[in-house]
Amino acid sequence: MKIAILGAGSLGCVIGGVLTEAGQEVWLINRHADHVAHLREHGLLMRVGEADRCVAVQAAVRADEVGPVDLVVVLVKSFHTDEAMAQSLALLGPQTCVLSLQNGVGHEDILARHVGRQRVLVGRTYVGGSPLGEGHVGGHVIAGYLGKDTHMGELDGALTERVQRIAQTFNAAGLQTLVSQNIMGTVWDKLLINVATGAITAITGLSYGLLYAQPQLQALGLAAVQEAMAVAQAQGVLLSITDPLFAWTKAGAGLGHDFKTSMLQSLEKGSVTEIDYVNGAVVSLGARLGVPTPVNSALLALVKGLESRLG
16 A cells, blocks of 8 residues: 655654555655755664664655555644645545544544545544654554554544555554544543643653653543533534543553643654644534533643743
8 A cells, every 4th residue: 555644754754654564555744854864874873772774764845746645644743734734735646535633623524625524534542652753753552552542433434445555554563553433532542641741741741751640630531521522522523532540641641750741742852732623623513502511622822822931
């Protein structure tokens, strides 16, 4: 299968590296030319467990360097989705599928505007990726780690041959993958997990080890998740997570003491976060549905305050 990873940051490199090792033709697409040049010259250094291994990867800055593919895995930051897809139409062939594995909600509608709803698949992954240096990523939760799975499905819940084939490709590479017939419920399940810890770590600057040692922060995270669950239920979404504590616990399952959420990583790199598509989505949908979201509103305001200090 020819696969393009659109937005090959840490997580995209981990997933792309593992699929490459499994024999798939994978292209890592990243808009930073120096990063792409490094990957081409030195390969991708990927740490799995305690050991580093180098993977010879194909990388590109532009979609027209790659051409049509069977599958586009979208992992750009949420606020870049519209622009990134508009610039990547060269990846589309007659049968190309576009799979969003991004955090937050609403990406499927943005992608559908560019490629047509019939091409769009949605998924969520609990795999983690950490930057360790130029061309060096940590993928210590990719295979054989309980709870670090990937879910994907058709928007209408159909159990199609194409989504099963993609899941089989991921599984064969060691990426534990399940096909969901309630993918929007799955999307919201993952949103609950992002709501539990992302904004709190961004505000406090805490890694997971320090975060989970603070009972007061756990109480805050649980309150944020409870609000998000109420919004999902008001929208008619069928959740599999019924206890906010499960979302709080799952967020850090299998991750190291020093692991940092993507929201915290963004701020540390001087970049805006995906807060609008996580806690912000809970707030905006809550307002539309008449569900109070005071905790998520406060977290949203605080992260926006931090973003305002960026250059």
